[in-house]
Amino acid sequence: MSLVSAAAHHQEELTRGEECQNCGATSTKLACCSRCRGAWFCSTKCQRAYWPFHKQWCKKNDFADAVERREPKFARWMRKHGKQAVLKDDEVDRLDRKVVTQEDMYGRANPKPTPPNFDADDMRKMRAAEEARLLALREDDATVAWREIKVPDALGLELDRYKWRQNQSFVEIFVKLPRGTTKSDVDVSLSATRLSIRVRGDVIVNGDLFAAIKAELSTWVIIDGVLEMSLLKKNRRGHYDNGCDNSHTYWRSLVSGDARALAPEAPKEYYDSEYEIDAPMSHNARQSSSRPMISGRGGRR
Incomplete structure (x- = not known):
């Protein structure tokens, strides 16, 4: 099986719904892959047998995991399309104002946006926010996995x-x-x-x-x-x-x-x-x- 055909087969498997990716069983005791949360298996043996095919597409999606409880349909959409994050319109506008300015754009042969003007305080705040987000995700992963x-x-x-x-x-x-x-x-x-x-x-x-x-x-x-x-x-x-x-x-x-x-x-x-x-x-x-x-x-x- 070529890589292209294997990818198509795997994507088809993931879109069928809650059935074992290896044997096709549709019992009520299916277990979801705890990493990608997009594949289902009826037993540990089936998960082991299918792992050589599944591992190429099995990727964790932190953003989908974060919204899973509040918006399960949106989380499934993000995993299906490989989306890692979706910014709200007001967040996009804020970033545009911060990074790209229109100053002196008119009348120039090759207008280029000015470089980002983040200062040291902005950088510290962004790093602190990212570290806090990652720590919260890791703590949540451990709590969920234990439960x-x-x-x-x-x-x-x-x-x-x-x-x-x-x-x-x-x-x-x-x-x-x-x-x-x-x-x-x-x-x-x-x-x-x-x-x-x-x-x-x-x-x-x-x-x-x-x-x-x-x-x-x-x-x-x-x-x-x-x-x-x-x-x-x-x-x-x-x-x-x-x-x-x-x-x-x-x-x-x-x-x-x-x-x-x-x-x-x-x-x-x-x-x-x-x-x-x-x-x-x-x-x-x-x-x-x-x-x-x-x-x-x-x-x-």
Whole structure:
């Protein structure tokens, strides 16, 4: 498929409405791409499979995100047409008066507008306003991303400092980071049986895991101010330890000895959750999110 035909196909997919871009499913449980918010997927597997095609057009639109709640139709129009900003008429007039003047334009062979006359105070105010706008957007992204992380009943817990959930193959951990947190502020130590997460020296998780994991195939990323970890269970569906069955793959808590534990028996929803029988994907393939990220792998800091 040529680049032109691929672009046409992708644009056609985006304009069909809320259906999975990979398989075409139209169920009510579709999830929207959190970066471009213009593509829909029925599962993480479909998002991973379609990512090589979607990544060329997946771009964040801060302005559309900012007006999404107040004017959803306008936001969709901006994303569809690739518009980054639309100025009001009075704002355009103000900028025209500031940047372009008509002084001595008449009678000149090659009239040229005078250069901008922004002074140092104007520049400081514009920089301060832009920095405040970007900080507000980043804070809003983190708040929205944290709120959108759902933990199904009996498949995990929402605690004060973090959330965790599970299916028959993976355990996922989410930690909301303070504003301005960088990769150097996050210290993750992960082995087959132990996990430690510290943020700016503050201990979030530290202890022996409820069960063993495949540390070399577990990953962590920082996306929109949230630390996200994916731990591959060693004893999981299709890869049972000796003498174990599917009921033994259920984790009652994230770390051993935690008083905040789930029920002893796995609920029916657990056996209906996703699982992987085949060998897990590579690290790069598992980074299915289309948002900017900082990443790491188990067994390293």
